[in-house]
Amino acid sequence: MKNPLTTASGTSGYAFEYGDFVDLRLLGAFVTKSITLHPRKGNAPPRIIETRAGMLNAIGLANVGLEAFVAEKVPQLREMGLPVFVNVAGTAIDDYCQVARRLNEVDVVRGLELNISCPNVKEGGISFGTDCGQVAGITSAIRAAAPDKVLVVKLSPNVTDIAATAAAAVDAGADALSLVNTFTAMAVDVDRRRPMLSNGNGGLSGPAIRPIAVYMVHRVYSQVARKHNIPIMGMGGIQTARDALEFLIAGATALSVGTALFVDPTAPVKILDGLADYCRRHNLSALREVIGSLQFPEPGKGYKSTYA
Amino acid sequence: MSATTHPRGLFDAQVISNRQICREHFRLVLSVKDFPAAAPGQFVQLGCRDPHAPPDEPDEHEWIDADDPGLRTRSLVAPTPLLRRPFSLAGAEPDPQRPGCTLLEIIHRVVGLGTARLAGLREGDAIDLLGPLGNGFPLPRAGQRAVLVGGGVGIPPMIYLARALGAADVGGVAVCGVTTADLLPLTWADGVAADPQGLPTRCIREFADFGIDAVVASDDGSVGVPGRVTVALQRVLDHLALPAGDVVVYTCGPERMMRAVTEMSQARGLTTWVCMERSMACGMGTCQSCVCRVNDKSSDDGWRYRLVCTDGPVFDGRVLIWD
Numbered sequence: 001m002k003n004p005l006t007t008a009s010g011t012s013g014y015a016f017e018y019g020d021f022v023d024l025r026l027l028g029a030f031v032t033k034s035i036t037l038h039p040r041k042g043n044a045p046p047r048i049i050e051t052r053a054g055m056l057n058a059i060g061l062a063n064v065g066l067e068a069f070v071a072e073k074v075p076q077l078r079e080m081g082l083p084v085f086v087n088v089a090g091t092a093i094d095d096y097c098q099v100a101r102r103l104n105e106v107d108v109v110r111g112l113e114l115n116i117s118c119p120n121v122k123e124g125g126i127s128f129g130t131d132c133g134q135v136a137g138i139t140s141a142i143r144a145a146a147p148d149k150v151l152v153v154k155l156s157p158n159v160t161d162i163a164a165t166a167a168a169a170v171d172a173g174a175d176a177l178s179l180v181n182t183f184t185a186m187a188v189d190v191d192r193r194r195p196m197l198s199n200g201n202g203g204l205s206g207p208a209i210r211p212i213a214v215y216m217v218h219r220v221y222s223q224v225a226r227k228h229n230i231p232i233m234g235m236g237g238i239q240t241a242r243d244a245l246e247f248l249i250a251g252a253t254a255l256s257v258g259t260a261l262f263v264d265p266t267a268p269v270k271i272l273d274g275l276a277d278y279c280r281r282h283n284l285s286a287l288r289e290v291i292g293s294l295q296f297p298e299p300g301k302g303y304k305s306t307y308a
Numbered sequence: 309m310s311a312t313t314h315p316r317g318l319f320d321a322q323v324i325s326n327r328q329i330c331r332e333h334f335r336l337v338l339s340v341k342d343f344p345a346a347a348p349g350q351f352v353q354l355g356c357r358d359p360h361a362p363p364d365e366p367d368e369h370e371w372i373d374a375d376d377p378g379l380r381t382r383s384l385v386a387p388t389p390l391l392r393r394p395f396s397l398a399g400a401e402p403d404p405q406r407p408g409c410t411l412l413e414i415i416h417r418v419v420g421l422g423t424a425r426l427a428g429l430r431e432g433d434a435i436d437l438l439g440p441l442g443n444g445f446p447l448p449r450a451g452q453r454a455v456l457v458g459g460g461v462g463i464p465p466m467i468y469l470a471r472a473l474g475a476a477d478v479g480g481v482a483v484c485g486v487t488t489a490d491l492l493p494l495t496w497a498d499g500v501a502a503d504p505q506g507l508p509t510r511c512i513r514e515f516a517d518f519g520i521d522a523v524v525a526s527d528d529g530s531v532g533v534p535g536r537v538t539v540a541l542q543r544v545l546d547h548l549a550l551p552a553g554d555v556v557v558y559t560c561g562p563e564r565m566m567r568a569v570t571e572m573s574q575a576r577g578l579t580t581w582v583c584m585e586r587s588m589a590c591g592m593g594t595c596q597s598c599v600c601r602v603n604d605k606s607s608d609d610g611w612r613y614r615l616v617c618t619d620g621p622v623f624d625g626r627v628l629i630w631d
Contacts, residue, residue, distance in 0.1 A: 050589075
C-alpha cells in the first residue's frame with residue numbers, strides 16, 4: 001500500500017460507485033462491500049437511521065453474490081490499480097470457505113477481509129465474531145481455503161475483551177486485523193413504540209463510536225498486535241486527519257474511512273493531505289513514525305485539556 | 309436518461325435567496341459553478357449546516373489553527389446532522405448574474421433537524437452539495453399530454469418538469485394536492501382562482517408560465533377541490549377525455565398517494581412515471597439503504613430491490629411493488 005487510507009467495507013460499493021466524485025487511485029487500497037456465496041436481497045427498508053453524531057444501519061449484507069461479483073465486478077476492480085481486499089461474509093463456515101476458495105483463484109484480489117462481525121444478519125453473522133473458539137475455527141478454515149491471499153480478520157466490538165478475539169484470530173493464522181465493525185445498537189420510534197429499523201437492531205457507525213474504536217485499537221495493539229508484528233487496519237468514525245492520527249498513534253498501520261464517505265467521498269484524499277501537513281509540521285520523515293507512538297505521561301502532567 | 313452516465317460531483321454552492329413561501333416551506337435558490345446538466349426528477353444531497361449556529365462547545369475553535377489537519381474536513385466536524393439530506397430539484401437554470409454558474413431551486417419543508425438548519429440559511433451563505441443525482445423523468449412524445457400529480461413536498465419536481473415541458477412545447481395539467489391551503493408551496497397567478505370543481509385553469513404561476521394548467525385539491529377543502537388529489541385527478545382525466553396513448557402521468561408525493569395515482573392511471577391504461585422518496589445516507593449508490601421493490605421475473609420470488617438513488621428516483625409505475 002502506497003499510503004494508509006482505505007475504504008471501509010460496505011461504504012464504497014463494489015468498485016467505482018464513487019468514480020465520478022473522487023479518484024480512488026489516490027487511496028492505498030480498496031475494500032469491497034461484503035460478498036456472500038449466494039446473492040442476498042438484504043433487509044426490508046428502513047435500513048438506516050441517523051442518530052446523534054452517527055448512523056444505524058441494517059442493510060442485511062445485500063450483495064450480488066460470489067459468481068456475479070467475479071463475473072461483473074472483478075473486471076472493474078482490475079481497472080483500479082490498487083491492492084483490492086474483498087470482504088467475505090456468510091452464515092456458515094462452509095459458505096465462507098467456498099467464497100474464499102473461489103477468490104483465492106482471482107489474481108486481482110490481494111486479500112480477504114473476513115466479516116465475522118456483521119450485527120445485522122439473524123443467522124450466524126456476529127456469533128462467529130464474539131466467541132474465541134469460533135473466531136479461531138473460521139479463521140483457520142479460511143486460512144486453508146485461501147492460502148495465497150492476505151487474510152484480514154475484521155473484529156467485532158461487541159465483546160467483553162476485544163484483545164481475546166484478536167489473539168484467537170492471530171493464533172489461527174490472520175495476517176492482519178481490522179477493527180472495529182459497527183456496534184450493535186437500536187433507535188426507537190417513540191410515537192409508535194417500535195424500532196426505527198425494520199430489522200429491529202442495527203450497527204452504529206460514525207463519529208459517535210470513534211473514541212471507543214480508538215481505545216479498542218490501542219488495546220489490541222498493545223496486547224496482541226505489537227508482539228506478533230500484526231498490522232491493524234483501524235476504523236470507526238474517522239472524518240478528519242486528526243481522527244486518522246488518533247488511530248495511527250494508538251497503533252493502527254492502515255485506516256478505513258466509512259460513514260464519512262457518504263457525506264464526502266473525497267474525505268480520504270483530504271485526510272491524506274492533512275497527514276502530509278502533519279508530517280511537515282512535526283518534522284517526520286515518514287508517517288509510520290507515529291504508529292503506536294502513544295505516550296503515557298505521569299498522572300496529571302503533560303496532558304492538554306481540549307475538545308477532541 | 310440514466311444519470312450514472314452523466315458527470316456528478318461535490319460542489320460548493322452560494323445561497324442567493326431563502327424565502328419562506330408558505331407555513332412550513334422555504335424556497336432556496338443556490339448558485340453553483342460548473343454544475344453538470346440536470347433534468348427534472350433528479351435530486352441533490354445538501355449538507356444541512358447552519359453557518360450562523362453557535363459552536364457546540366465554548367472552546368470548539370481553540371484547537372483550530374491555520375494548518376491544523378482537522379481543518380481540511382472541517383465541514384464534517386461537530387455540527388449535526390451528520391448525513392446530507394436529499395431534495396428534488398425544483399429548477400436548474402443558467403445563472404444570469406454569474407457566468408458559468410447554475411441556479412438551483414429547492415423547495416424544502418421544515419420537518420426535522422436538517423431542514424431546520426436549512427431554514428436558517430441566508431443570502432451569501434456557503435453550503436455544499438452532491439449532484440445531480442438519480443435519473444430523471446422521461447419526457448412525453450410530441451403530441452402527448454402530460455398530467456403532473458404532486459402532493460405536498462412532492463410538488464417541487466413537478467415545477468421543474470413543467471419548465472421542461474414548456475421548452476419541449478408539450479402541454480399538460482398539474483394536479484397539486486395539499487392537506488390545507490397554507491401548505492401550498494406555489495404562487496397564485498394574478499386574478500385566476502383554482503376551480504373548486506377541478507376544471508384546469510392557469511391559476512398557479514409556476515405552471516402557467518410554461519403553458520400548464522393547474523388544479524388544486526385540499527384534504528380539508530380550504531382551497532380548490534375538496535378531498536384527496538385522486539378526486540381531482542379523476543376529474544382532470546375525465547375532462548381531458550383523451551385516448552390512453554396520448555396521456556402520460558407523472559407523480560411525486562406521499563407513497564400512499566402515488567400508489568392511488570398509479571392505480572387510477574394504470575386502470576385507464578396510462579403510462580405512469582413515479583418519483584420515489586426514501587431516506588438515504590449517500591445518494592450515490594453505495595450505502596444500499598434506499599431500496600424499493602420492483603417486479604423481476606428472473607428472480608425466484610418474482611421481485612428484487614432497486615436503489616431509489618441510482619436506479620431511480622423515477623420508476624415506471626408498472627414495475628413498482630407497493631408495500
